[in-house]
Amino acid sequence: MTSKSFQSPDPRRVYVETYGCQMNLADSELVGGILKSGGYTFTGEMAEADVVLLNTCAIRENAEQRIRGRLGLINARKRSNPHLVVGILGCMAERLRDQFLEEERLVDIIVGPDEYRRLPELLESAFEGERGIAVRLSRVETYDDIEPLRTEGISAWLSVMRGCDKFCTFCVVPFTRGRERSRSQEGILREVRNLAEGGYREVTLLGQNVNSYRDGECDFAALIKAVAAVDRSIRVRFTTSHPQDMSDALIEAIATTENICKYIHLPVQSGSDRILSLMNRTYNTAGYLRLVEKIRRAIPGVSLSTDIISGFPTETDEDHAATMALMREVQYDGAYTFLYSARERTKAWEMGDDIPEEVKSARVTEIVAMQRLIALELNRPLVGTVLPVLVEGPSKKSDAAYMGRTDTNKTVVFPHQHEAVGDTLQIHIERVNSATLFGRPLVAA
Ligand code: SAH
Ligand code: SF4
Ligand code: F3S
Numbered sequence: 092m093t094s095k096s097f098q099s100p101d102p103r104r105v106y107v108e109t110y111g112c113q114m115n116l117a118d119s120e121l122v123g124g125i126l127k128s129g130g131y132t133f134t135g136e137m138a139e140a141d142v143v144l145l146n147t148c149a150i151r152e153n154a155e156q157r158i159r160g161r162l163g164l165i166n167a168r169k170r171s172n173p174h175l176v177v178g179i180l181g182c183m184a185e186r187l188r189d190q191f192l193e194e195e196r197l198v199d200i201i202v203g204p205d206e207y208r209r210l211p212e213l214l215e216s217a218f219e220g221e222r223g224i225a226v227r228l229s230r231v232e233t234y235d236d237i238e239p240l241r242t243e244g245i246s247a248w249l250s251v252m253r254g255c256d257k258f259c260t261f262c263v264v265p266f267t268r269g270r271e272r273s274r275s276q277e278g279i280l281r282e283v284r285n286l287a288e289g290g291y292r293e294v295t296l297l298g299q300n301v302n303s304y305r306d307g308e309c310d311f312a313a314l315i316k317a318v319a320a321v322d323r324s325i326r327v328r329f330t331t332s333h334p335q336d337m338s339d340a341l342i343e344a345i346a347t348t349e350n351i352c353k354y355i356h357l358p359v360q361s362g363s364d365r366i367l368s369l370m371n372r373t374y375n376t377a378g379y380l381r382l383v384e385k386i387r388r389a390i391p392g393v394s395l396s397t398d399i400i401s402g403f404p405t406e407t408d409e410d411h412a413a414t415m416a417l418m419r420e421v422q423y424d425g426a427y428t429f430l431y432s433a434r435e436r437t438k439a440w441e442m443g444d445d446i447p448e449e450v451k452s453a454r455v456t457e458i459v460a461m462q463r464l465i466a467l468e469l470n471r472p473l474v475g476t477v478l479p480v481l482v483e484g485p486s487k488k489s490d491a492a493y494m495g496r497t498d499t500n501k502t503v504v505f506p507h508q509h510e511a512v513g514d515t516l517q518i519h520i521e522r523v524n525s526a527t528l529f530g531r532p533l534v535a536a
Pocket of ligand 2: 255256257258259262263264265299300333
């Protein structure tokens with residue numbers, strides 16, 4: 092315990108709400124670690140909190156709108172408790188900066204993703220009535236020495252790099268998270284050893300371009316092999332991979348290392364070469380398909396997923412048809428689909444936003460329907476097979492059913508198995524739909 096918490100017998104309670112990607116979830120755990128060392132405690136109830144922090148996402152307009160809606164609600168709470176300190180963290184903090192202080196006077200502190208070490212100091216000032224803003228981006232901050240405060244579970248997120256230098260023309264991330272930088276290999280391995288000792292069964296290495304990780308001689312292929320060697324009984328996953336950085340060495344590492352999961356999220360964004368070029372994605376469809384073929388040859392049974400944006404400026408029906416054709420060819424196990432949202436400061440912002448929302452939605456609907464059929468076709472042959480499943484906990488729909496995932500990241504639902512959380516069970520698959528496999532554990536002989 093630090094001297095600060097010693098001085099203050101009644102530590103202040105913090106409530107954190109997180110939006111956006113896994114990197115942001117991992118950042119909230121970092122923030123938790125920093126505030127814990129600063130003597131703060133945590134609550135899952137906003138009503139009990141002295142500090143409310145929203146760790147925000149700016150990736151699309153609707154993400155920001157949701158957060159603004161939440162702020163309205165918190166505003167009402169602040170009226171009844173003027174001592175409540177409200178903070179905006181994360182990508183929106185970076186994007187909107189002082190706009191929050193001026194327009195939305197209910198916000199006390201605004202802290203961007205590279206300034207979380209200053210949180211305790213900024214909060215102390217906020218309790219004295221001083222509002223604060225810290226939104227400098229850093230070329231070096233990786234929080235390598237900070238121990239994240241993880242919530243219970245068997246699966247841990249671990250950020251290995253921050254920022255992004257790819258500048259896809261639609262994307263705000265290079266502006267909200269700054270330049271790409273990697274954590275030290277030693278720091279990462281130290282954390283993985285701690286996780287292994289703490290009983291974690293799965294680690295997901297995170298970065299907006301996780302496979303462009305580099306620390307001196309150590310590239311991502313070397314890193315993930317070293318992580319997997321820490322404890323062979325721990326599953327290792329990673330996300331997100333840019334196709335450009337999907338090296339042969341990495342493909343080989345996945346193929347030859349048993350505890351690296353056979354699942355790659357490999358966003359393509361569009362199946363039209365004209366659109367890919369306007370997006371500055373640095374590959375064309377032929378190159379992407381060659382990569383997929385190489386991956387499938389090296390890693391039999393690998394599962395692939397993608398992100399697709401519909402309605403990028405100037406996208407025609409032919410471009411959309413090309414995306415559908417590419418998806419049919421690749422046969423993804425899963426796809427996340429997004430309506431294009433124009434973001435200030437990006438290159439694409441200057442291209443206008445000429446595709447009507449109804450057209451964007453119609454295209455996404457078509458893609459989703461087709462993808463569902465593809466996933467169902469891919470899952471169907473799994474009926475009757477027995478798959479190893481890492482048990483995670485109660486399924487979202489009911490406490491009576493439990494869920495876990497296969498090595499290939501497919502969700503499996505089976506009868507209650509509380510004792511088995513963290514174990515790998517052999518599950519006999521009885522039925523499937525496009526998103527989930529259902530079965531029951533084989534009874535040991
Ligand atoms: N670094 C990851 C992507 C992170 S953002 C990668 O390059 O793969 C997650 C997804 O959000 C992107 O893959 C993209 O499909 C989507 N996205 C990003 N900016 C967007 C925008 N302006 N409008 C719509 N979707 C967007
Ligand atoms: Fe955004 Fe492209 Fe970087 Fe992904 S690679 S975070 S889409 S700029
Ligand atoms: Fe959103 Fe920032 Fe992640 S914009 S998707 S929280 S990097």
